[in-house]
Amino acid sequence: MNSSRPVTIKDIARRFRCSPSTVSRALNDHPAINEDTRKNIQEYAKEVGYQRNEVSLSLLNKKTASLGVVVPTISNYYETAVIEGLHTVLQPMGYTLNICVTNESYLLEKESLSKLLSNRTEGIFLSVSQETYDAGYYEHLESVIQRKTPLIFIDREYEDFETSRATVDDYHGAFAAVEHLISIGYKQIAHLKGPNGLTVSEQRFKGYINCLKKYNMPIREDLIINTNFNVESAILPTKRLLELASPPDAIFGVNDQVAIGAMRVAKDKGLRIPQDIGLVGFDNSPISAYTFPSLTTVHRPGRKIGMEASRLFLNQLNGSGDFAPESIVLPSELVIRESSLRI
Amino acid sequence: MNSSRPVTIKDIARRFRCSPSTVSRALNDHPAINEDTRKNIQEYAKEVGYQRNEVSLSLLNKKTASLGVVVPTISNYYETAVIEGLHTVLQPMGYTLNICVTNESYLLEKESLSKLLSNRTEGIFLSVSQETYDAGYYEHLESVIQRKTPLIFIDREYEDFETSRATVDDYHGAFAAVEHLISIGYKQIAHLKGPNGLTVSEQRFKGYINCLKKYNMPIREDLIINTNFNVESAILPTKRLLELASPPDAIFGVNDQVAIGAMRVAKDKGLRIPQDIGLVGFDNSPISAYTFPSLTTVHRPGRKIGMEASRLFLNQLNGSGDFAPESIVLPSELVIRESSLRI
DNA sequence: ATATCGAATGCAAACGTTTGAAAAAATTTC
DNA sequence: GAAATTTTTTCAAACGTTTGCATTCGATAT
CATH class of the missing domain: 3.40.50.2300 (Response regulator)
Incomplete structure (x- = not known):
């Protein structure tokens, strides 16, 4: 019998000439069911591959x-x-x-x-x-x-x-990242910002800005460029940054992907990392530990x-x-x- | 009225002193429903935010x-x-x-x-x-x-x-990858194989082996090491490979992650890629185009x-x-x- | 023999919706 | 104004399961 219709409690009830309630109780080990009845029904159910229809239960229980x-x-x-x-x-x-x-x-x-x-x-x-x-x-x-x-x-x-x-806490993560770059001695820190408007971008941006302010570093509009969250989106912005008359000596990317894109562009230009340019990402994605050089980043759990x-x-x-x-x-x-x- | 119970067709029926069938038909634009009735019901339904209970429908239609x-x-x-x-x-x-x-x-x-x-x-x-x-x-x-x-x-x-x-087609992808390495002139091609038993691993392995055979290259057991599918799992195996008396001059990784792990280890050892050692991955993951050097790989759609x-x-x-x-x-x-x- | 009890089972309603068929209401026809 | 017709609405069943309450059936006690 390979009817594609799933076996129901009613089917089993018919088979045993009993009511669906009995079958239901038997399958749920209800104490008021005769031991033999229970065993028979459970065995048969297993044999025919009965599987509770959760849809009906959802309807009944509103769960x-x-x-x-x-x-x-x-x-x-x-x-x-x-x-x-x-x-x-x-x-x-x-x-x-x-x-x-x-x-x-x-x-x-x-x-x-x-x-x-x-x-x-x-x-x-x-x-x-x-x-x-x-x-x-x-x-x-x-x-x-x-x-x-x-x-x-x-x-x-x-x-x-x-x-x-x-x-x-994107804000403090970004803040710490920039603070770290400053402590190392980087002076012109650029930011690949991600898309405007999103909390993620804006909070990290705010961390970047406020950290620069705290340490009395100049905030240069030309060092802040929007990107997306993928690698590709960092390529052109980074090229633009590095072609500036006064290029940055560090880049803080909105995430690891973007930072890795920047890393690639910097290397193509023959820059040494971290000597010529410092890089920080965000996310601590698995790959970030294994790029060359490995990427400083902010762990996001x-x-x-x-x-x-x-x-x-x-x-x-x-x-x-x-x-x-x-x-x-x-x-x-x-x-x-x-x-x-x-x- | 902020009862958390969702509005049902019955609720609406009560409100209009009509039967649930009428409401159902009205909401579904059934032609046999009076224009006014339809409009009133639809308006009211929208007002109270009625939303069809798909669970009951699933039960009814078995879909x-x-x-x-x-x-x-x-x-x-x-x-x-x-x-x-x-x-x-x-x-x-x-x-x-x-x-x-x-x-x-x-x-x-x-x-x-x-x-x-x-x-x-x-x-x-x-x-x-x-x-x-x-x-x-x-x-x-x-x-x-x-x-x-x-x-x-x-x-x-x-x-x-x-x-x-x-x-x-993992097999031919792997075959092509290894063939490419051979055509470039690499002689001792190692393979980071992934876990045994999985089709993915085994097919790529087979491609690797058969390609070596086709070109009459020796198959060295010591150049084939199991890994997992993540970056970390490639680190130790690659180290082992590179410390061999006769180390490989190319590595074919079961996927990009593994190849990137290998890339990192090779660079740490001061090897130049691709001059000293060639690398190929598998998957064409977005990152593979932006590593340094960028990773030769097999695109998997x-x-x-x-x-x-x-x-x-x-x-x-x-x-x-x-x-x-x-x-x-x-x-x-x-x-x-x-x-x-x-x- | 009858009342009482316990165990085992069945009944019916409920969950929310759709739908064919029947019924009711409104409209048209003669 | 009654019959025929059309329009609109209601009824009831169905989907599969659970569950409180009622029922049945033996068995035990009186």
């Missing part, structure tokens, strides 16, 4: 045990690390993760959230897309909150929004963020009615390697 | 529009590229992707599949875990097939299993694989009863860069 993860991309190290962290905590608890990629598009983000709500997802982890950010849209988020579905911001966030969030975000979600879920959003800010940590260690 | 993606890890470039490819095709069609990470564990893989089946996922994309591979388990896969849930292998596969699969796998799934879904599994093997492509271009 889907599924969570949404909405991110702009999954091709960066940090995002995948966060997802792994979420997984680590939530998969063992029986939750399923629905991953939605928005490609930085507002429309996709909106549709994803709407879909997740329709599917009665029990919680949503969101890193807002760049387009959403730029346009300042947020109605689609309101509807999530109105439904009282826990919404946790990861990575990119809206500052003034009443939700929990787990983020990394993606896995931990994922795990903390899980905790925030669980808090909100089990919390009493009057729930107060929590903000977790994990410290970032400067990792000094060869690319900035001029002696 | 969940959700797919499972079961992979050993998501922290590699290739895996995420595949997932992006799946997304590209399937998200616009309304499918939701449930990502399960197995961490190379058989138990987790088994549980993930079982969970997905219970959730009545309509299809499963699987890259089997290393443990599953090593142990040769496959009963958990049988149960997927028995349920007639389309199962598509991506990346890692079981050779003799009656399912569709989308993979990259992850996104395309994801898209092809989607196609295979759709074929199987819409196919007639007697379905014949399809195997798609996409060509890999040698990308020659600086790390092997000795003049």
Whole structure:
């Protein structure tokens, strides 16, 4: 019998000439079921490969045990690390993760959230897309909150929004990175900034600026250039920097990818790292330890963020009615390697 | 009224003193509904933020529009590229992707599949875990097939299993890579092999071996060392290689990560690349173009694989009863860069 | 023999939605 | 004004499972 329709409790009930309730109880080891009945039913169920239809249970219990993860991309190290962290905590608890990629598009983000709500997802982890950010849209988020579905911001966030969030202290990480460059003796520190508007870019930028200010270093507009978050996007900006009449003697990249792009351009130009130019990235991606020279960077604990975000979600879920959003800010940590260690 | 319970069709029906059927039809623009009724109901629904409960629909229609993606890890470039490819095709069609990470564990893989089946996922994309591979388990896969849930292998596969699969031609890619090294004049070509047993490792290994044979090059056991797929795992093996009495003059790594690890070790030892030692990787990960020197590698079209796998799934879904599994093997492509271009 | 009890099972409702068929209401036709 | 027709609405069942309450069936006690 290779009917493709999955075996149901009713099928089993028919087979044993009993009611579905009995089968259900037997399968769930309910004490009020006769030992023999139980054994027979369980055996038969196993034999025919019965598998509980969780969809019907979801409907009955209004619990889907599924969570949404909405991110702009999954091709960066940090995002995948966060997802792994979420997984680590939530998969063992029986939750399923629905991953939605928005490609930085507002429309996709909106549709994803709407879909997740329709599917009665029990919680949503969101890193807002760049387009959403730029346009300042947020109605689609309101509807999530109105439904009282826990919404946790990861990575990119809206500052003034009443939700929990787990983020990394980008500001102090950037500050430490620049401070380190200054302490080594670099004088003209450039910044590959990433896209404007995103918390990530702006916080690191702020750290960069404030550190320069603190040490009374001049802030040169021409040493600050926007990039994206990938390697390629650093190539031209770095070339422009190095062709300046007064080029920088150090570059602080918004992330490791960008810094590695800059490293490549600098080397092509025959510059020695760190003697002629110092380099610092951000993220502490696995590769950063193995470039040549190895890249000084700021560790961003993606896995931990994922795990903390899980905790925030669980808090909100089990919390009493009057729930107060929590903000977790994990410290970032400067990792000094060869690319900035001029002696 | 901030009841957290989502608004249902019944709620709306009560409000309008009509039956749920009318509401349902009104919301779905059924022609048999009075224009005014329709408009009123739709307006009200929008106002109170009604959102269809897809769970109940799933139960009714036996369609969940959700797919499972079961992979050993998501922290590699290739895996995420595949997932992006799946997304590209399937998200616009309304499918939701449930990502399960197995961490190379058989138990987790088994549980993930079982969970997905219970959730009545309509299809499963699987890259089997290393443990599953090593142990040769496959009963958990049988149960997927028995349920007639389309199962598509991506990346890692079981050779003799009656399912569709989308993979990259690792063998010829590896062959081309080694052939290229030989053509440049490298004589002692080592191989950082990856873990034994996995199709990916073994196919590339076979390409390596057969190419050496074809060109009558000696096959030296001591130049073949197992690694993992990450950078770190290449460090010690490469050190061992370079400390041999007769060290290799080229290294073919099972992937870019490993090759980059090797690059780092070689540079630390003061070797010039590609003059003293040639290097080739596999995957064409974004970073490989920007290392110094840039890394010769074999392009593996992850996104395309994801898209092809989607196609295979759709074929199987819409196919007639007697379905014949399809195997798609996409060509890999040698990308020659600086790390092997000795003049 | 009848009441009492305990064990084992069945009934029915619920979760939210759709849909074919039936019913009701409104409109047209003669 | 009744019959026929059209428009609009309701009924009821279905999807698969659980669960409080009722029921049945023996067995035991009186």
